[in-house]
Amino acid sequence: MAQKTLGAEIAVRSAPYFPRQKKRISSRSIGIIVFLSICALFFCIPLYVVVITSFKTMDQIREGAMFALPNVWTLEAWDHAWNSACSGINCNGLKVGFWNSVQILFPSLILSIGISMITGYALALWNVRWAGGFLFLLFICAFVPFQIIMFPLISMTAAIKVYGNIWGVAIIHAVLAMPVLTLIFRNYYKDIPQEIMNAAVMDSGSFWKIFTEIILPMSGNILIVVLIMQITSIWNDYLIGVTFGGMGSQPMTVNLANLITISTGTTRYNDNMAAALQTAIPPLVIYFFVGKLFVQGITAGAIKG
Amino acid sequence: MAFRWSRWSPQLALVPAVAVTAVAFVGAIIWTIYLSLTRSRRLPEYEIDWSEPLRQYTRLFADDAWAISLKNLIILGLGSALAIVFGFILAAMMDKEKRGESLFRTVFLYPLAVSLIVTGTAWRWLFNPEFGVEHALHSIGLTWINFSWLASGETAMYGVILASVWQSSGFYMALMLAGLKSINSEIWSAARLDGVSLFRLYTEIIIPMMKFTFVTCAILLSLGVIKAYDVIVAMTNGGPGQSTFVPAYFTIQALSAKGNLGFASAAAVMMLVITAVIFLPLVMLTAWQQRRTGRAAH
Numbered sequence: 204m205a206q207k208t209l210g211a212e213i214a215v216r217s218a219p220y221f222p223r224q225k226k227r228i229s230s231r232s233i234g235i236i237v238f239l240s241i242c243a244l245f246f247c248i249p250l251y252v253v254v255i256t257s258f259k260t261m262d263q264i265r266e267g268a269m270f271a272l273p274n275v276w277t278l279e280a281w282d283h284a285w286n287s288a289c290s291g292i293n294c295n296g297l298k299v300g301f302w303n304s305v306q307i308l309f310p311s312l313i314l315s316i317g318i319s320m321i322t323g324y325a326l327a328l329w330n331v332r333w334a335g336g337f338l339f340l341l342f343i344c345a346f347v348p349f350q351i352i353m354f355p356l357i358s359m360t361a362a363i364k365v366y367g368n369i370w371g372v373a374i375i376h377a378v379l380a381m382p383v384l385t386l387i388f389r390n391y392y393k394d395i396p397q398e399i400m401n402a403a404v405m406d407s408g409s410f411w412k413i414f415t416e417i418i419l420p421m422s423g424n425i426l427i428v429v430l431i432m433q434i435t436s437i438w439n440d441y442l443i444g445v446t447f448g449g450m451g452s453q454p455m456t457v458n459l460a461n462l463i464t465i466s467t468g469t470t471r472y473n474d475n476m477a478a479a480l481q482t483a484i485p486p487l488v489i490y491f492f493v494g495k496l497f498v499q500g501i502t503a504g505a506i507k508g
Numbered sequence: 509m510a511f512r513w514s515r516w517s518p519q520l521a522l523v524p525a526v527a528v529t530a531v532a533f534v535g536a537i538i539w540t541i542y543l544s545l546t547r548s549r550r551l552p553e554y555e556i557d558w559s560e561p562l563r564q565y566t567r568l569f570a571d572d573a574w575a576i577s578l579k580n581l582i583i584l585g586l587g588s589a590l591a592i593v594f595g596f597i598l599a600a601m602m603d604k605e606k607r608g609e610s611l612f613r614t615v616f617l618y619p620l621a622v623s624l625i626v627t628g629t630a631w632r633w634l635f636n637p638e639f640g641v642e643h644a645l646h647s648i649g650l651t652w653i654n655f656s657w658l659a660s661g662e663t664a665m666y667g668v669i670l671a672s673v674w675q676s677s678g679f680y681m682a683l684m685l686a687g688l689k690s691i692n693s694e695i696w697s698a699a700r701l702d703g704v705s706l707f708r709l710y711t712e713i714i715i716p717m718m719k720f721t722f723v724t725c726a727i728l729l730s731l732g733v734i735k736a737y738d739v740i741v742a743m744t745n746g747g748p749g750q751s752t753f754v755p756a757y758f759t760i761q762a763l764s765a766k767g768n769l770g771f772a773s774a775a776a777v778m779m780l781v782i783t784a785v786i787f788l789p790l791v792m793l794t795a796w797q798q799r800r801t802g803r804a805a806h
Contacts, residue, residue: 228607235605242598243615246674249630250618256633269634269644322525329518337526344533346787348734350759350776354543354769355536358552378532381525410517439623441738442760456625456738463629464745472633479629483622490621494614498682501620 257281257477264472280473284481288474290461291450297478299451300458304438307372307454311437314377315384316429322381323388324418328400329410338389345382349442360447367449375443380436384429391425392418431493432500435486455482537780544773552769564774573750574775577758580665581782584754585733587669592725594673595680600710602681603688613685616678624675628742631671632658635743661751664744668752671739676732680725687721688714723793730786734779755779 259273286296365371444454637656657667737756744752763772
């Protein structure tokens with residue numbers, strides 16, 4: 204659908220610029236399309252290989268034809284990866300990590316977006332004298348490497364008894380995302396006209412009332428972009444999960460990493476590939492449905508952060 | 509009463525964020541810097557031996573694995589820079605040929621949506637010495653090709669680079685495409701009228717016009733390279749030997765596997781210093797850009 208509207212848009216836009224170009228495709232265009240197609244092939248090869256390997260039997264994998272389609276399409280590896288793959292000493296499959304990731308995701312999202320939204324709103328629209336300095340500090344914090352705050356954060360989460368469980372992971376996600384998200388929200392809110400704010404304050408609107416009645420309903424667009432960006436980054440995170448998740452509360456990426464790096468006996472490559480796909484499917488589904496918003500999110504996060 | 513609340517509410521609402529910044533960022537950084545001056549091993553010790561406060565740093569720079577990490581950081585940085593070049597080429601082509609733009613964009617960007625652990629898993633499999641791409645190429649007669657890069661310490665880093673380029677090219681393509689689209693379309697027709705060749709148009713006009721985009725990309729890339737950890741874990745786990753150690757991996761290794769807190773803290777401080785060195789130009793650049801757009805608005 205998005206492709207169709209984009210196509211129409213391009214047709215309208217390009218019409219006045221290239222009046223001479225009618226139906227024939229120039230040789231330069233063909234060259235470009237061929238080159239881009241070859242590049243696209245390079246981008247697709249890993250996905251193709253992972254998908255077909257996950258449907259093969261180990262017997263066929265041992266024959267060595269990596270690019271060949273499965274002789275017999277089987278879901279054996281998918282079942283095995285989901286239900287009985289080993290992560291450390293636990294052999295209950297990736298489903299454990301999947302549910303942990305889901306449980307980590309929701310509190311992380313609520314905490315990180317909640318704090319950042321209100322902070323961004325307060326900094327952008329209310330007179331806070333030290334707002335400039337604080338924003339600069341947040342800007343710096345957004346770039347700090349995780350390693351420099353890693354041990355203190357472990358000590359702090361241990362002190363408040365959340366180290367090694369899902370809440371620890373969720374809180375650290377919220378803490379680490381806070382600077383970037385605050386900057387994004389602040390940049391979005393600062394374009395709200397001052398007249399609206401003045402009118403709202405005159406109308407005896409309090410800080411929270413203005414937030415819930417005026418600002419929140421205006422935040423739909425940015426909220427969706429941030430939501431998508433946060434869902435994918437929390438889901439794809441490995442470092443925070445492996446550092447702060449205890450044995451039973453590690454996210455899916457950690458299970459996957461354990462499966463592929465620590466393997467006793469013969470490596471079951473089809474299981475590994477099925478596990479990788481299972482980990483990748485949630486963000487990929489989001490990407491293929493709302494790709495445009497995803498791209499907006501990562502570029503906003505990268506530039507503002 | 510209501511008036512006073514509305515006056516204090518914004519300050520109150522900022523308390524959580526200020527507390528998080530003060531404790532989890534500023535406080536934690538100071539804590540780690542302090543630890544790097546102590547002799548802490550598995551557990552933190554808070555006495556500084558003033559006769560030799562920098563002993564952890566001396567040890568760090570005498571450490572072979574740290575030297576490898578720094579070297580790999582530079583190799584990874586230079587290698588990953590190919591992603592910017594590649595991204596620009598893709599963007600320039602997509603900018604000139606609008607057909608299929610949406611499809612190509614989707615394909616080039618999908619690696620960004622998945623975890624680096626998944627990316628690492630996929631590439632680890634492609635580089636598999638037994639059943640991987642090398643085997644497939646050998647079986648069709650191309651026996652002179654060596655593609656099991658991860659198996660040898662000399663080439664393992666190039667394997668990591670290839671995976672990183674694959675993963676991030678789409679991102680730079682998106683940034684470059686946005687930059688290219690903001691260029692005034694009259695330049696193209698003017699150049700065509702003047703008979704300027706396409707190559708000269710790009711090297712002498714377009715690329716200089718996009719220098720801000722290029723510098724932004726370079727800084728983002730450098731900051732990403734310092735953070736590179738997941739992809740190393742998934743592809744090589746630092747090996748073979750210590751040949752694919754990078755500072756991020758080295759630091760966590762020192763902390764979790766070796767249980768050497770003071771030493772790991774010193775490495776973390778060095779990571780912060782490297783980040784600051786890269787970060788400073790970004791701040792200056794942003795300030796410069798803001799001043800320029802500010803001047804343009806007047």
